[in-house]
Amino acid sequence: MSDDGTVDVDEYSDVWVFVESHDGDVMNVSWELLNEASILTEQLGEDLVALVVGEGCDDVAEAAIERGADRALVADDPVFEPYRADPYGEQFRALVEKRKPAIVLIGGTHTGRDFAGRVAVPAHAGLTADCTEIDVDEDGLLQARRPAFGGNVLATILCKDHRPQMATIRPGVFEASDPDPDREGEIERVDVVVDEADTMSAVREREVGDTADITEADRIVAVGGGCDGDLEPARRLADALDADLAASRKAVDEGWIEGARQVGQTGKTVRPDLYVAVGISGAVQHVEGLNDSGVVVAINNDPNAPIFEHADYGIVGDLFEVCPDLAERIDAEGLVEVTND
Amino acid sequence: MTTDPTIVVGVKQVPDDDEVGIDPDTGHLDRASAPAVMNRPDRNALEAALALRDETGGEVLAMTMGPPTATDVLETAVALGCDDAALISDRKFAGSDTWPTSLTLAAAAEALDADVVVCGEETTDSSTGQVPPGIAAHLGWAQLTYVEALEPELEDDTLVAIRDVEGGHEVVAADLPVVVAVAYGENEPRAAGLHRKLYAENEFEPLELSADDLGLDENEVGMDASPTEVGGMETVEPVEREREVADDVDDLLASLRETEVLA
Numbered sequence: 373m374s375d376d377g378t379v380d381v382d383e384y385s386d387v388w389v390f391v392e393s394h395d396g397d398v399m400n401v402s403w404e405l406l407n408e409a410s411i412l413t414e415q416l417g418e419d420l421v422a423l424v425v426g427e428g429c430d431d432v433a434e435a436a437i438e439r440g441a442d443r444a445l446v447a448d449d450p451v452f453e454p455y456r457a458d459p460y461g462e463q464f465r466a467l468v469e470k471r472k473p474a475i476v477l478i479g480g481t482h483t484g485r486d487f488a489g490r491v492a493v494p495a496h497a498g499l500t501a502d503c504t505e506i507d508v509d510e511d512g513l514l515q516a517r518r519p520a521f522g523g524n525v526l527a528t529i530l531c532k533d534h535r536p537q538m539a540t541i542r543p544g545v546f547e548a549s550d551p552d553p554d555r556e557g558e559i560e561r562v563d564v565v566v567d568e569a570d571t572m573s574a575v576r577e578r579e580v581g582d583t584a585d586i587t588e589a590d591r592i593v594a595v596g597g598g599c600d601g602d603l604e605p606a607r608r609l610a611d612a613l614d615a616d617l618a619a620s621r622k623a624v625d626e627g628w629i630e631g632a633r634q635v636g637q638t639g640k641t642v643r644p645d646l647y648v649a650v651g652i653s654g655a656v657q658h659v660e661g662l663n664d665s666g667v668v669v670a671i672n673n674d675p676n677a678p679i680f681e682h683a684d685y686g687i688v689g690d691l692f693e694v695c696p697d698l699a700e701r702i703d704a705e706g707l708v709e710v711t712n713d
Numbered sequence: 714m715t716t717d718p719t720i721v722v723g724v725k726q727v728p729d730d731d732e733v734g735i736d737p738d739t740g741h742l743d744r745a746s747a748p749a750v751m752n753r754p755d756r757n758a759l760e761a762a763l764a765l766r767d768e769t770g771g772e773v774l775a776m777t778m779g780p781p782t783a784t785d786v787l788e789t790a791v792a793l794g795c796d797d798a799a800l801i802s803d804r805k806f807a808g809s810d811t812w813p814t815s816l817t818l819a820a821a822a823e824a825l826d827a828d829v830v831v832c833g834e835e836t837t838d839s840s841t842g843q844v845p846p847g848i849a850a851h852l853g854w855a856q857l858t859y860v861e862a863l864e865p866e867l868e869d870d871t872l873v874a875i876r877d878v879e880g881g882h883e884v885v886a887a888d889l890p891v892v893v894a895v896a897y898g899e900n901e902p903r904a905a906g907l908h909r910k911l912y913a914e915n916e917f918e919p920l921e922l923s924a925d926d927l928g929l930d931e932n933e934v935g936m937d938a939s940p941t942e943v944g945g946m947e948t949v950e951p952v953e954r955e956r957e958v959a960d961d962v963d964d965l966l967a968s969l970r971e972t973e974v975l976a
């Protein structure tokens with residue numbers, strides 16, 4: 373690296389995907405990334421490498437091979453479980469500096485966004501946040517695209533003279549690949565460079581409950597601030613529609629529903645056939661996450677709520693009346709075949 | 714053992730989201746004419762910092778990196794209760810991406826002798842959330858992001874946080890000095906007191922810090938030190954929606970039947 377951090381970019385090759393797992397459970401976004409990154413490695417004629425960090429994570433490494441990785445690098449040590457920014461950042465940085473990947477992709481989860489900077493800063497790498505599209509151009513340069521200005525603009529971010537080209541990617545924007553048990557690949561255990569004695573933080577308690585995946589749902593009923601803590605009417609409607617429950621950030625922050633179900637810029641991107649927004653105002657940060665939905669319905673008692681601008685069909689009314697009413701009609705007319713899953 | 718900690722809060726001036734109008738000629742958002750305000754999540758950062766000081770003593774200093782007009786957000790911060798504030802401003806900082814931005818803020822935090830740096834979750838204009846971990850990485854400090862609540866244990870040089878993690882929460886203890894990023898909307902920001910407000914508007918002058926003051930070289934900051942650049946901007950056409958408002962539930966169901974989402 374020279375004084376200004378630029379490097380000989382030709383020394384760098386391969387695409388790395390961070391496979392995020394907690395206690396052996398892999399975040400779906402990792403599989404989404406492996407699938408999308410395989411398109412890049414095919415174009416580049418390079419290897420797709422999964423980076424697995426944790427304790428006792430051989431199964432995760434094998435799953436990564438089945439999901440499309442050519443190789444898996446495994447950093448396995450008790451220091452990595454549960455997750456902490458400093459050990460992850462330090463281990464990841466050491467690997468990047470030694471092995472020189474051209475592109476590094478990390479899921480834009482709280483974990484991914486927490487430690488990505490601890491790799492990019494010491495490596496003086498380019499780091500683009502929350503991308504929704506990735507491509508490589510004819511010179512192999514990563515084109516990392518991300519929504520800007522409330523989703524009205526898609527900005528392409530380039531990193532020409534620094535390596536690696538790092539990006540965090542929003543969960544739910546790409547499809548995950550199916551595992552292929554016949555795929556083969558090399559699993560390599562790497563040296564662990566982190567010592568527990570050097571860590572700067574300690575996890576005292578960790579409680580993880582609902583990690584529902586709303587990104588695959590065909591129908592969604594989403595609750596917002598208008599529900600005022602009472603999700604019953606929305607639940608009733610969701611049952612009638614055989615839909616999954618999702619939420620705005622407001623509903624999550626109020627503690628009415630788990631964060632895993634949040635839709636939007638700092639939540640998930642969803643693409644159901646039907647999205648029903650119940651008592652949601654339609655802030656840009658929310659709408660960004662539902663734009664790929666088929667039909668959007670809004671239930672709101674304020675005729676001027678911005679959500680109506682982003683909906684196909686709206687109804688101005690009190691959700692506490694409209695939801696049960698609608699649910700009853702759907703049930704009575706047998707409009708939805710309810711499956712038990 | 715840390716006593717009377719210096720708590721430095723990073724605040725940024727951004728275009729007001731709620732006031733961004735539509736350009737009648739292009740039909741696109743016109744951010745240039747929107748008034749500049751304090752980044753909303755930074756209000757939660759300020760509140761967390763002030764609440765921490767209420768508990769531990771010490772002082773809260775606000776810092777912003779931006780043009781001289783960004784002094785406005787420092788005034789707001791002082792009105793809300795910050796003891797003092799620093800404007801980090803220099804032409805050399807122009808064109809900074811998150812790498813030099815976090816280096817510059819890290820240098821300022823050191824210059825201000827910070828024990829704790831408190832930031833917002835992300836900004837509404839660049840929305841990367843990378844600056845707080847970036848500051849921590851440049852300084853080699855611990856970090857606590859997506860923080861919902863803080864609990865000081867200064868006798869052990871420790872700051873404990875409840876963090877929001879995917880699907881739940883965790884309690885993490887970090888060594889001081891530390892960088893904190895507060896989860897947006899996690900606290901109720903206080904209102905400014907009248908006295909403080911008058912002081913901020915009439916008497917307050919920010920401390921000013923340039924690249925030289927911070928000992929930063931020209932090639933360490935601004936565009937030259939930014940690994941990323943914007944390669945292009947495409948306008949995204951808004952998603953076409955029917956925007957029909959139904960008269961009643963019957964009407965709504967009739968429309969939904971036509972879409973075939975409901976058989």
Ligand SMILES: Cc1cc2nc3c(=O)[nH]c(=O)nc-3n(C[C@H](O)[C@H](O)[C@H](O)COP(=O)(O)OP(=O)(O)OC[C@H]3O[C@@H](n4cnc5c(N)ncnc54)[C@H](O)[C@@H]3O)c2cc1C
Nearest residue numbers: 596597598620621622636637638639651653658673674691
């Ligand atoms: C950096 C950042 C990131 C963010 N990320 C996200 C994100 O990922 N996802 C997200 O959702 N938000 C996000 N937000 C927050 C976003 O800006 C809004 O504050 C949030 O979406 C508001 O949620 P809401 O519309 O449910 O609640 P409110 O704003 O409280 O709106 C409630 C709505 O319900 C209606 N209502 C009230 N009572 C009734 C009733 N009885 N019947 C029918 N309607 C009723 C009201 O008219 C109103 O329109 C983010 C904000 C920031 C700053």
Ligand SMILES: Nc1ncnc2c1ncn2[C@@H]1O[C@H](COP(=O)(O)O)[C@@H](O)[C@H]1O
Nearest residue numbers: 723724778832833835836841842843844
């Ligand atoms: N120019 C700046 N001046 C002061 N603080 C900043 C600046 N940019 C970012 N921050 C802080 O870092 C947080 C995250 O910003 P960002 O990484 O840009 O999304 C903000 O909420 C602020 O607390």
